Amino acid sequence: xxxxxxxxxxxxxxxxxxxxxxxxxxxxxxxxxxxxxxxxxxxxxxxxxxxxxxxxxxxxxxxxxxxxxxxxxxxxxxxxxxxxxxxxxxxxxxxxxxxxxxxxxxxxxxxxxxxxxxxxxxxxxxxxxxxxxxxxxxxxxxxxxxxxxxxxxxxxxxxxxxxxxxxxxxxxxxxxxxxxxxxxxxxxxxxxxxxxxxxxxxxxxxxxxxxxxxxxxxxxxxxxxxxxxxxxxxxxxxxxxxxxxxxxxxxxxxxxxxxxxxxxxxxxxxxxxxxxxxxxxxxxxxxxxxxxxxxxxxxxxxxxxxxxxxxxxxxxxxx
RNA sequence: GGGUCGGUAGCUCAGUCGGUAGAGCAUCGGACUGAAAAUCCGAGUGUCGGCAGUUCAAUUCUGCCCUGACCCA
Numbered sequence: 143x144x145x146x147x148x149x150x151x152x153x154x155x156x157x158x159x160x161x162x163x164x165x166x167x168x169x170x171x172x173x174x175x176x177x178x179x180x181x182x183x184x185x186x187x188x189x190x191x192x193x194x195x196x197x198x199x200x201x202x203x204x205x206x207x208x209x210x211x212x213x214x215x216x217x218x219x220x221x222x223x224x225x226x227x228x229x230x231x232x233x234x235x236x237x238x239x240x241x242x243x244x245x246x247x248x249x250x251x252x253x254x255x256x257x258x259x260x261x262x263x264x265x266x267x268x269x270x271x272x273x274x275x276x277x278x279x280x281x282x283x284x285x286x287x288x289x290x291x292x293x294x295x296x297x298x299x300x301x302x303x304x305x306x307x308x309x310x311x312x313x314x315x316x317x318x319x320x321x322x323x324x325x326x327x328x329x330x331x332x333x334x335x336x337x338x339x340x341x342x343x344x345x346x347x348x349x350x351x352x353x354x355x356x357x358x359x360x361x362x363x364x365x366x367x368x369x370x371x372x373x374x375x376x377x378x379x380x381x382x383x384x385x386x387x388x389x390x391x392x393x394x395x396x397x398x399x400x401x402x403x404x405x406x407x408x409x410x411x412x413x414x415x416x417x418x419x420x421x422x423x424x425x426x427x428x429x430x431x432x433x434x435x436x437x438x439x440x441x442x443x444x445x446x447x448x449x450x451x452x453x454x455x456x457x458x459x460x461x
Numbered sequence: 462g463g464g465u466c467g468g469u470a471g472c473u474c475a476g477u478c479g480g481u482a483g484a485g486c487a488u489c490g491g492a493c494u495g496a497a498a499a500u501c502c503g504a505g506u507g508u509c510g511g512c513a514g515u516u517c518a519a520u521u522c523u524g525c526c527c528u529g530a531c532c533c534a
Contacts, residue, residue: 166498189498190496190497190498190499191498200498201498225495225496226495226496227495227496227497228494228495228496228497229494229495230495231495232495254498255497255498256493256497257493257494257495257497257499258497260493260494261494261495264494265494266494266495267494267495268495269494269495270495271495272495272496277496307501308492308500308501308502310500310501310502311492311493311500311501311502312500312501313496313497313499313500313501314493314500314501316496317494317495317496320495321495329494332494333494336494337494338494390496390499391498393496393498393499394498394499395498396498397498398498419486419487420498421498424498426489426490427493427497427498428498430490430491430492430493431492431493431497434491434492434493
């Protein structure tokens with residue numbers, strides 16, 4: 143039912159791509175840097191928050207030295223108050239890949255945002271761009287009359303979509319209503335038609351798996367390092383630039399909790415605890431997402447040599 | 462030494478007018494097609510502080526003990 147129809151039926155030659163995807167704090171950045179450097183490739187970010195400017199520490203964005211070692215793409219491409227999403231990402235990423243492929247540069251897609259990677263590799267339904275007014279209208283409808291009301295609306299207008307969406311999941315309920323309003327078609331129709339079959343790439347997917355309690359420790363160490371590196375100052379300067387705390391990217395891991403701390407809604411210790419806990423929850427969601435993808439090859443972080451051989455084997459016939 | 466209120470799931474606590482219990486959080490599993498570091502769904506868990514008494518039946522009532530907080534000496 144996952145119908146990832148990316149088999150090789152059509153004969154158009156596929157562009158090779160290396161994808162490094164795994165939960166946070168498993169060592170993707172370092173691995174990508176090593177591999178890309180030796181292969182003479184470039185890195186294409188697949189992290190939904192590293193695209194934002196001024197959000198460096200909390201997103202564990204590669205630093206300047208790392209970006210000097212290997213060229214990086216789709217980092218720092220929008221301001222925190224600009225819209226960004228999976229479709230936009232896929233579109234931009236594909237054009238960068240075309241470019242690099244023309245120059246015969248191996249591309250290393252690196253990041254933990256499963257949806258972005260899927261949208262890049264297999265496409266995403268085509269709909270008109272998100273209409274913020276429309277979205278806000280449905281949001282306020284939800285706030286005023288409740289999720290049940292909104293879901294009732296969907297049941298009435300698009301029963302097919304209502305069947306596939308949980309009544310409480312108002313994010314998806316709203317999206318379905320938007321699509322219906324904007325395109326006149328049910329989101330389900332578009333999804334069934336699309337079926338993730340827009341696959342111009344042949345990807346080698348590499349995942350790094352770290353034992354759970356080790357990962358928990360790495361997450362805690364990472365949080366501590368971020369605070370030491372000045373996460374609180376970074377958040378303060380974002381707020382000072384006039385970016386409101388309700389902006390989507392500021393609702394993310396690390397940022398949200400530091401804002402709570404700065405606003406006096408919790409103390410520092412609680413904020414740290416919540417960052418660690420929420421990051422752990424996030425990494426578990428990532429594990430659920432990535433382990434459903436049976437085409438990922440999993441390695442332990444210390445299997446550098448094995449990974450390099452696998453990569454060599456993947457690249458050799460193509461370049 | 463006396464008194465008051467507590468001791469129930471890993472944590473915070475609710476509850477049983479006597480028929481062996483439940484929420485939130487944590488934990489575990491899952492979903493995910495233009496918000497995805499978002500959003501949502503599902504599932505455990507217990508010698509109800511200990512011992513004894515009353516009772517067909519006690520976590521619930523009684524007694525003693527242990528233990529925590531506070532108050533009075």
